[in-house]
Amino acid sequence: MTPEEFASALEKQGLPxxxxxIGLFREYLTFMLAYNEKVNLTAITEPGDIWLKHFYDSLTPLIFLPVPNPTIKFSLIDVGSGAGFPGIPLKIADPNLQLTLLDSLQKRIVFLDKLVRKLSLDDVETVHGRAEDFGQNPNFREKYDFAIARAVSGTNTLLELLLPFVKVGGKAILMKTVHDENEIFHASKALEELGGRASQSFSFELPNGDPRVLIVVDKIEPTKNKYPRKAGTPKRSPIGGKNG
Ligand SMILES: C[S@@+](CC[C@H](N)C(=O)[O-])C[C@H]1O[C@@H](n2cnc3c(N)ncnc32)[C@H](O)[C@@H]1O
Incomplete structure (x- = not known):
């Protein structure tokens, strides 16, 4: 996908x-690829693939999900953000977003700090640490309108990493590649323990035909104090068992 195709595909989807x-996305691409020479950030290094599989893919929540009133600032935490996906593209598209990028790898956080300065983005906080620890931190717990993650872990694990950050009335958004789109409706044990309710699941294709699924979970009750459990446990022993 070229930058022109990126712009026109978004316009077609109602997101001009x-x-x-587009200039900020170009700077992002150039800076990330140069940095990727010394620090492993992404395996996707072909510019056309970056426009499609990182930038366009990261913006799909804005295309497919009902967007809250754009004049209202809302807060979003991107858990396991890596090289900034999906958080930074979402922030470029919607500068009103109050964004937190969390990752357990220090070298990725150092990259994200530099990137945020380079793109002059306001209202972006970067946090080095594990979601399991910050989900128990009162400054982060139940403080966000949205918690989102792409390519971080299986659904039951991810629910435990995301839902503790979300305010009651907010939403967790899980960005997945191929999987059973009804899976979330069978994650009842994890949802019940964590105060979530499956709301929507959208299956769609990227412009090149690659399948994607967005899962939306409403936070309807506070998460029980014991969640998230200590670092590593949600992955080793997901509530309700391992799933996709
Ligand atoms: C496969 S990468 C995906 C990165 C990015 N979300 C993307 O879609 O390109 C997973 C990232 O999650 C981070 N991660 C995994 N488990 C985590 C945890 N428990 N807490 C915080 N970050 C975590 C890793 O350090 C890594 O950068």
């Missing part, structure tokens, strides 16, 4: 993007 924002 300005030249100035």
């Amino acid at each position: 993007i300005s030249e100035q924002k």
Whole structure:
């Protein structure tokens, strides 16, 4: 996908993007690829693939999910953000977002700090640590309108990593590749323990035909104090068992 195809695919989906924002995506791509030479950030290094599989893919929640009133600032934590996906593309598209990027790898957080300065993005906080620890931290716990993650872990594990961050009334968004789109409706044990309710599941294809699923979970009750459990436990022993 070229930058022009990126802009026109978004426009077709009702998400027009300005030249100035395309310029920020160009800077992001150049900076990430240069940095990737010394620090492992992404296995996707072909520019056309970056426009499609990182940038366009990261924006799909804005295309497929009902967007809250754009004049209201909302807070979002991107858990396991890696090289900034999906958080940074979402912030470029919606500068009103109050964004937190969390990752357990220090070298990725150092990259994200530099990137945020390079792109002059406001209201972006980067946090080095494990979701399991920060989910128990009162400054982060139940403080966000949205918690999102792409390519971090299986659904039951991810629910335990995401839902503790979400305010009652907010949403967790799970970005998945191929999987059973009804899986979330069978994650009842994890949802019940964590105060979530499966709300929507969207299956769609990227412009090249690659399948994607977005799962939305409403936070309907506070998460029980014992969750998230200590670092590593949600992955080793997911509530309700391992799933996709
Ligand atoms: C496969 S990468 C995906 C990165 C990015 N979300 C993307 O879609 O390109 C997974 C990232 O999650 C981070 N991660 C995994 N488990 C985590 C945890 N428990 N807490 C915080 N970060 C975690 C890893 O350090 C890694 O950067």
